[in-house]
Amino acid sequence: MLPPSPARADAASQRNMRQLVLLRWLAVGGQLAAIVVVHYGLGIRLPLVPMVSVLGGLVFLNLVTLLRLARWPVTHAELFGSLLVDVTALTVQLYLSGGASNPFVLLYLLQVVMGAVLLEVWASWALVGITSATFALLAIEHRPLLLPADFATSLSPVYILGSWFAFVLAAVLLVLFVTRIAANLRSRDAHLAEMRRRAAEEEQIVRMGLLASGAAHELGTPLSSISVLLGDWKTESLIRADARLAAEVDEMQAEVKRCKAIVSGILFAAGEVTGEAPARTTLRRFLRGIVDTWPGKVGFEDRLGHDRPIVADRALGQALTALLDNAAEASATTIALVAVTDADDLILSVQDDGIGYPAQVLESLGRPYNSSKPRQGAGLGLFLATNVLRTLGGSLEARNLPGGGAETRLTLPLASLALEEDA
Structure with a gap:
């Protein structure tokens, strides 16, 4: 509320x-x-x-x-x-x-x-x-x-006493029921306001999804062309003879591959067929894959205990990647992903030693374009992560750490990812 x-x-x-x-x-x-x-x-x-x-x-x-x-x-x-x-x-x-x-x-x-x-x-x-x-x-x-x-x-003293008692009883009952009714009305109004806000956000998500889906389709062809060109460059004798140029081509191929994966993820999240079936994996392998494929350095603190089979959720992977990107943009030198299971919930915490969240971001956490960054389109990472968590039945919280830096915590039910083990 x-x-x-x-x-x-x-x-x-x-x-x-x-x-x-x-x-x-x-x-x-x-x-x-x-x-x-x-x-x-x-x-x-x-x-x-x-x-x-x-x-x-x-x-x-x-x-x-x-x-x-x-x-x-x-x-x-x-x-x-x-x-x-x-x-x-x-x-x-x-x-x-x-x-x-x-x-x-x-x-x-x-x-x-x-x-x-x-x-x-x-x-x-x-x-x-x-x-x-x-x-x-x-x-x-x-x-x-x-x-x-x-x-x-x-008027007899007994009548006056009875009148006083009746007044006290009426006053107590009035306050008791009126305050409860007023609280119920306030709760209802707050709930309606929250539903209207969510409806507006979801409408914005639909518009963003249509734009992102169209952009993903348009980006697919040039990325494939670049990938083919880089493959041709790699076979050139001049590039094979120069170790520095060969390393740069390898790096560009890796970045193009990452861009294609992001485009595929956008199409998958939009509900379009990309030719890939949902991947069956385990929770530990899924999180380790996100850490390993992220271009920066991330510490992974594994407190999962017993590993669980899951269906890899690309939207969740994109949300985690966006949070890691946010930490890197906050001038963090150390970033850690902490994974903990608590009863039936999975708790993922991204911790960094950066400059932390501005007060206005924490006050309106999860709102679109809520960011202190001046660049166009900033502030969508937390917004998309919040809505991904909401779809999975989870929640997102953020706070600044006392010693500096910030922590963003994602909590979601394991049942939203779980894959029943074969009998």
């Missing part, structure tokens, strides 16, 4: 704060209407000055918040603090108008629900504890209301 980007998180926090501001405007309007109706309509005397002062404070807070939203991002602590201010204002209003016997005490549940939706889990539970404590405190300490004879009544 991918975490949300900082820009998206800031935008979401700002939208949430705007919703709180809107809710506060509604609360101010509702409380003002209730004060007017109760004080002037029902004849129940309320302390107007302090209660209206609380509403004025909420209006001032809203104005300051709106001015600040246009300049600075909103943090989680500010959202939590904003809800605490609303709880405090409601507590003061309830204290001035009868305490826990005031039916508007249930408005605490609105703050609890808002906290469960907008805040982190710990802050949501903190809000439950705070509102439960203030409810209990209002049952003990409050300013009594002098009710007219027609409205006068008294």
